[in-house]
Each structure stands twice: as structure tokens, then as C-alpha cells.
Amino acid sequence: MIKKIKKVLRKVLEKFGLMKPYVPSTQQDYFMQGYEVFLKTGQTPHNANMANINLYCSTNGVFNEAFNDRLKQSNPPQIIKDTLEGVAGVFTKNDFDKVNNEMNEKGYVHFDKKLSQEVCESIYNYAMQKAAVIPPAYDKKIIYNPEAPLAEIYRFDIQDLVNNKEIQQLMMDPVLINFARNYLGCEPIFDFPAMWWSTSFQKEASSEAAQLYHFDMDRVKWLKVFFYINDVTLDNGPHCYIEGSHKVGAKPAILLERGYARIPDTDLEPYYSPDTIKVVCGEAGSIFIGDTKCWHKGTPLKKGHRLVLELEYTSSLFIANYPKMIVHNASDAFKEFCNTHQTFASNIEIK
Numbered sequence: 001m002i003k004k005i006k007k008v009l010r011k012v013l014e015k016f017g018l019m020k021p022y023v024p025s026t027q028q029d030y031f032m033q034g035y036e037v038f039l040k041t042g043q044t045p046h047n048a049n050m051a052n053i054n055l056y057c058s059t060n061g062v063f064n065e066a067f068n069d070r071l072k073q074s075n076p077p078q079i080i081k082d083t084l085e086g087v088a089g090v091f092t093k094n095d096f097d098k099v100n101n102e103m104n105e106k107g108y109v110h111f112d113k114k115l116s117q118e119v120c121e122s123i124y125n126y127a128m129q130k131a132a133v134i135p136p137a138y139d140k141k142i143i144y145n146p147e148a149p150l151a152e153i154y155r156f157d158i159q160d161l162v163n164n165k166e167i168q169q170l171m172m173d174p175v176l177i178n179f180a181r182n183y184l185g186c187e188p189i190f191d192f193p194a195m196w197w198s199t200s201f202q203k204e205a206s207s208e209a210a211q212l213y214h215f216d217m218d219r220v221k222w223l224k225v226f227f228y229i230n231d232v233t234l235d236n237g238p239h240c241y242i243e244g245s246h247k248v249g250a251k252p253a254i255l256l257e258r259g260y261a262r263i264p265d266t267d268l269e270p271y272y273s274p275d276t277i278k279v280v281c282g283e284a285g286s287i288f289i290g291d292t293k294c295w296h297k298g299t300p301l302k303k304g305h306r307l308v309l310e311l312e313y314t315s316s317l318f319i320a321n322y323p324k325m326i327v328h329n330a331s332d333a334f335k336e337f338c339n340t341h342q343t344f345a346s347n348i349e350i351k
């Protein structure tokens, strides 16, 4: 099986002229051996995680996309022809195809429909009362006080978030799941929810708060869904990304040589036309999806704060070793959904 995968990958890499000298075979070996370990134990060795990044950088994404093609074969997607309704709106098969084409082309898609005011208020109030961890140690939970922020970012605990019924409802949203299904080309696994306050504690770009351009690489392929829970303007840290930079071959090789690095704007700007550099402002409830292989960052806040909720769907739990999400507080609907959608719930345990 592994030999077969290697052979296919070699062919793809050769086709793009990337087999030699850019792909050290040791990296492929670490990756493939790590995948074997993952299949047996559910855990990815550190060197396979590093190899995923190195192979992404050395092949400009060819390797990772080709490997996802293999993952798709072992986890084929359900065929959905129905019109589906969810928080982002009502989508026919044709609408889904348009969204997916836009994802492939641009890396992000924005929706007109927003989360209801009621849902935003409920999540906002939850975030005002729930303690979150702050840098540099992220070891103590503190409730965010807007009058006296103590850090540029307050991150909520995944285990807390997954026990919030409002968030459980969003995780099961059939439209969001179908966006992931189409983009990943397989039955999506729910990876994790994330939520954080960005604050104006520090006015300069913070690496901790991901305020310098970077790409994510915790998985082979993934889709993120973003919700702005409060209004986001140019003053309170809009999300920025470079349209189309998720595509295979779309990053300058000279920047990829830096590896998994944070890149100053001035180093990226010469390579991309200004109209591809997108700044996402939006009212509370705004919804957008994205492939954060695109160069992306948050902007340092001039004032106020920003609350973002994010859901991630993935094609495989290979690469990052995130703990299983333990749900003690599942709604009946969420319990039922996890029981009947085992791929979705691969990393969720209902107590």
C-alpha cells in the first residue's frame, strides 16, 4: 500500500519536475513511515509532521495535494444532490459547485448571510464569562476584561468550546459540512473548534496572535469556517489573506525556503498584485470559509477587540496530534449526529 502511494507520488512529482533535487527521499520516508505509524496508533511522529512542512515547501504544495488525492480514495464523499439549508444560506447543487470553484480559484469564499444576532449575542456573552488562556505560557485561565486586557490574545479551550451547545449546532451545519466535503473531496472529519479574543493590548504585530503572514500546515488538507462574533472594522484586527496563494506552485520558492516562518508584509508584497491582498471587515455574524494554506494574518488592533469563532474540517487526522474532544454536555441532536456520522465524529467522544 505504502509502496503504491510512493510510486504515485513519485510520478506526480516527476511530472512537475520536482522529484530531484528538491525532494530529499528521507523526507518522503519520514512522511510515509509516519503515516504507517498513524494508521496503527492514531498518533503522528514528530519527524513526519516536520516532513509534511518540508515537503510542502520543497514541492510548493504538489506533494501534499497528491497525498490528499490518495486519502480521498480511502474515504470517498457522500454524493449530495439535494438543496441544503444552513447558517450560510440555502444552496442548490449548482450553488455548491460555484462555491467550490471559487474556493479552488481564490482560496476563500464570503457569504452574504450572517449568523443571527441572537446566536452572536449568546456566543459573545459566553466568551465574556468563560476563562481563556493567554501568552506566553497559556497555562492559566483568565476571564477577559475589556477595560484591562492582559495580553494580545485570549484563546478558549477546545474542550470548553465543544461543550457549548450553540457551537455544537454550528459544527453539525449541513451546508458548512458540504463545503468541506466538496473542497476536501472526501467525507470530512470535524477537526476542532477555536475561538479567541484579539485585543489592543499590543499595538505592534504579534507573532503569538498570528499577526504576521504565514500559512498553516497542521494537516494534509483542511477547510476553516470563520465567524466574526462582533463587528470587525479596520480598527479591530481584520483577517487578511492573499487570494489564490493556496494553489499548488503559487508561493515564491525563495520565501518557501524560509520554511514554516512568519513573513513581513514587505517581503510578500513584491510577489502579489495589490488587488489580491484582501482585508476582511464585516459586521457581527459575518461568515467566510478559507484554506489557510493561503498566506494569511490578523491585523494588529488599534482599539477595541475582536471575537472570532472558527471551525475546522479535515480529510485526515494525520500530522497534528490534537487530543480527542470529550463532550459531557452534548445536545440530543449532537449525540444523534455523532452516532450517525462516524467519520465526522472520528475525534469526538460523547460521555
Ligand SMILES: [Fe+2]
Pocket (backbone or CB within 6 Å): 210, 214, 215, 216, 292, 296
Ligand atoms: Fe494561521
